[in-house]
Amino acid sequence: MDELSPTEDPSIALVVDLDGTLSRTDTLHEALLGLATREPLALLKLPLWLSEGRAELKAHLVDRGVVDPETLPMSPGVIAMVTAAREEGRPTALVSAADHRQVTAVAEATGLFDEAYGSAEGLNLKGTEKAAFLTNRYGPAGFDYLGDSAADAPVWKAARRAITVGASRRVRQVAEGANPAAHHVEPPEGRAWAMLRAMRPHQWSKNLLLFLPVLAAQDLGSFPTVLIAFVAFCLTASAVYVINDLLDLPADRAHPRKRNRPFAAGDLSAVTGIAMAAVFLLVALILTVIVGSPRFIALIGIYFGLTFLYSLWLKRELLIDVVTLAGLYTIRIGAGAAAAPVTLSPWLMG
Incomplete structure (x- = not known):
């Protein structure tokens, strides 16, 4: 089913997950990206933090800064459902496996929730732990639950009604198996177009x-x-474009045009972006080896380094910006000559 009944029991709480449900992105992934931008060396501590437990890992990340709720891409459909529930007099709660400080910050920023609960020391509000927590708080079948992940199956089973948000077919089947009273909202959009936009193929013309x-x-x-x-x-x-977009998420979301980019808008997850960048670089490396020219290998390596630095820093420096762009055009011409290989005509280098 895709529609909810217009009148709801006001005693039944509406419980909403944060990551992937209210927010179209994952605050844990965004916190990791923020750490990579602000304190890259702190990433070396991740194995130690993770060894303490997932809740402790999230706590360490929030210690270094809560992801700004104002920058998160929210789901309009979920916001509409929570607003409608409040108008009906139903209690609303934001309950997530994210750190409790992050959950509280989002709940306060939206002003839509009566209660907010998140993971804390020794408690990771996910799966069976979340189901037990909610059953204890609202009673058996005393709440409806909005989620997006197969990990929510125990929660959906304990809820009066299971509601999936933007879920895949597999997750929908999991929800229906856990709870016959399952509803589905915001069907997932095709990601192919979003991935193509993230690649920025219109920029490839420079490589001609x-x-x-x-x-x-x-x-x-x-x-x-x-x-x-x-x-x-x-x-x-x-x-490089994908990596840059991932590291620039807060700035892009504050920009009137860039906020519509796939990662900033939540059309693609950070995990998808990291996978895309890794695959692109791996295939590029294989193709570079096929070309076989040591000079070409060196030039494409320099090209990667310069474009990465340009995206992160050099584009903000006016004079260096111009020099870098000119250098990148020269590298492209030199790389073409190295790949052929042919002798580079002096007039091409100006």
């Missing part, structure tokens, strides 16, 4: 400069090799 040396030398026999080099450059560039 790789073909200039071959065209100038009229060596069309080297075209297939340069085409492989071109794809390697495009994938490398896309990997």
Whole structure:
């Protein structure tokens, strides 16, 4: 079923999960990205923190800063449901496995919840622990639960009604198996278009400069090799764009145009972004080895380093910004000559 009845029992609480449900993103992943940006060396402590338990890991991350609730991409459908529940006089609660300080901050920022509970020392509010907590708080079947993950199955089983938000078909089946009174809202959108947008293919045209040396030398026999080099450059560039978007999430969400980018808008998760960047770089590395030119390998390595630094820092420095962009254009031409290989015409380098 996809519709909820218009009139609800006012004694039944509406309990909402945070990550992936109220928020279209995961605050744990965002906290890790924030740590990577602010204190990259602190990432070395992650194994130690994780050895203490997941709740303790989240606590350590929140100690270094709560993810700003104002920047989180919220689900309009969930907000509408919570608002409707409040108008009906139903108690509303935000209950999440995220650190209790993060959950409280989000609840206070939205102003939509009567109660807020999160993980604390020795308690990770997820799965069976969350189900037991909610049953103890609201009674058996005394609440409806909105979630998005298969890990919510014990909670849905304990709830009066299971409600999935943006869930995959598999998660919907899990919810229906756990609770016959299952409802589904906000069906998941196709991610292919969002992934393509995150790759920014319109920027690949700059890499057409790789073909200039071959065209100038009229060596069309080297075209297939340069085409492989071109794809390697495009994938490398896309990997950098994805990494940059992940590290710039708070700034992008505060920007009127950039807030609609796939990661900032919550259309793609941080985990998806990391996987995309890793795959792009791996395939680019394989293609680079296929090209086989040591000079090309060196140039694409320099290109990756410069574009990464440009995205993180150099683009904010006016003079360095111009010099870096000019250098990147030169690297593309040099890489095309190295891939062919052909002698680089002096007039191409200006």
